[in-house]
Amino acid sequence: MITERKQYELFGYVIFEKVKIETPFKIPNPVPNEACFLYMLEGQIDYQIQQQSISVPVNEAVLLKCGSYFSQMKSNELSKNNQIVFVHFHPEILKKIYETDLPKIFQQPKLANQNIDITPINTDFLIQKYIESLLFYFDNQILINEDLLIIKLKEIILLLCQTKNAPVIQQILSQLFSPTSFTFKQVIENNFYQHITIDQLAQLTNLSLSSFKREFKKNYDDSPANYIRNKKLEKAAELLLISDERITDIAFDCGFNDLANFSTLFHEKHNQTPSNYRLDQIAK
Structure with a gap:
């Protein structure tokens, strides 16, 4: 902070x-x-x-x-x-x-x-x-x-x-x-887990917000907010299984600033809290 x-x-x-x-x-x-x-x-x-x-x-x-x-x-x-x-x-x-x-x-x-x-x-x-x-x-x-x-x-x-x-x-x-040029998908996929807003991500692609959303839909067939949120949650689920990091640290590393919000979104996707998901998957 x-x-x-x-x-x-x-x-x-x-x-x-x-x-x-x-x-x-x-x-x-x-x-x-x-x-x-x-x-x-x-x-x-x-x-x-x-x-x-x-x-x-x-x-x-x-x-x-x-x-x-x-x-x-x-x-x-x-x-x-x-x-x-x-x-x-x-x-x-x-x-x-x-x-x-x-x-x-x-x-x-x-x-x-x-x-x-x-x-x-x-x-x-x-x-x-x-x-x-x-x-x-x-x-x-x-x-x-x-x-x-x-x-x-x-x-x-x-x-x-x-x-x-x-x-x-x-x-x-x-x-x-002579700055290097990056493709739209390179910019997006290298910023999935960053602590930046959709507006800031649009700026990185040198597009207006409306043009960015259209281009994103064309490339990923989803809205930026929904697609990126799911990618973050997928990464968090993976880290819960393969690392011993605290849940707070995993949430932060995956781009979530608020632990309560992360827990709510994770529960909506997996019907379990992050801690229960980790315990259940390890038990299997």
Whole structure:
């Protein structure tokens, strides 16, 4: 659960944000065409992108690939409170602030590797000082203006260019200007168990809500709400049998925020409570 969020926008896009989150949480990446620098101020999170996962402990940072519909950020079981700083890289903003003089780090590398989705960042002295400066401005919002936001955005880009893994960073950032396209069904099926609304899912497919519902009906012969709810309940039933996780955790992992609502829906589908379903199936 997000308990506090401070954001700064530039030309209508969120560029900098500081977020405090209590466990448990699982947050999908709702913005397909961007890259994101993530720095852990407190706690530890686990990031999952398709088949790749990485843990980000306190005082460490990662850069995430643009165009990743399929990423999710999940709380680490050992960390109850988490505080994170994000810097977002939007191609529209970068083109605007650099005009025709984009830094080399955004240009296509000679040996592009399309399989890199996430990379750790070497949080050296300069990166640490940069984060400290952002925290100062988050605490002194009256000092913020458009020119300062542009300077701070350009500053982190310059620092990333100087890190040890700059070639890998270039492979990720260059894709901001050639984002990967995903099919409608890929987007849907990689977000079945996410904590997002139908409206947000429609946004990921770049369709209006009415067009999204029509396309969904054409592909799955069902409404989005009914089909996705059933997929979540099927997954929950499977996990009840093959794992020892608590029912609360299973419900959360399958995309249910409310245990009472999950139990009601599960009973409607299986005519049993989740706990009785687990006991009966094991007994068989």
